[in-house]
Amino acid sequence: MSSLTIRNLPDETHRALRARAALAGRSTEAEVRAILESVARPKERIKLGSLLAEIGQLAGGVDLEIARDKTAAEPMSFE
Template sequence: MPSITVRHLPEETHRALRARAALAGRSTEAEVRAILESVARPQDRVKLGSLLAEIGQQAGGFDLEIKRDKSVEEPISFE
């Protein structure tokens, strides 16, 4: 798993992180991880599939007349 080192963090910020972690009942490292996760990947973010589905609905939708090919292919011969 990747790791990050933060240099030159002000002492006041470090104290605030420790206090926040203590209130949440977890380590400072776990608190920083939770903060980064909530900022980088918010719960209410729009995911690509949802965005594409919405664009399709706004365009009136579309039907592709593609039928699945269920025929069995011949195995490859390496001889």
Template sequence: MSSITIRNLPEETHRALRLRASLAGRSTEAEVRAILEQAARPVGRIQLGSLLAEIGQQAGGFDLNLERDKTPAAPMRFE
């Protein structure tokens, strides 16, 4: 794993990062890592679930009432 050092970080920014990390229930280092990972993701990458949800909202939504099939599945056969 790579590591970086950030110099000359204003105390106010450091304090805000510590608060944000505390609210998220993680360390300041983990919070900074999450922020960097989010910021470094490729732009334009489509999240399929988000795209489908947006299409459904634009279409006015729908009600999907499915009953789960509760019959037991046949056991696997390894012959």
């Protein structure tokens, strides 16, 4: 796990974090972790794969059962 040091945190902010942690029944450090987690990785965030799947469906979907041409491609010539 990584660690993080926060310098120059105003006393008022630290007191507010301690009070918030006490209300939640956890340490100040655990409260700060919970806050950072909820901001950095919200539960309602849209994940890239889900977004791409939705865009594909809006564009008419994708037929994965189409017949594919399996003949070898001719190499490019740069001459």
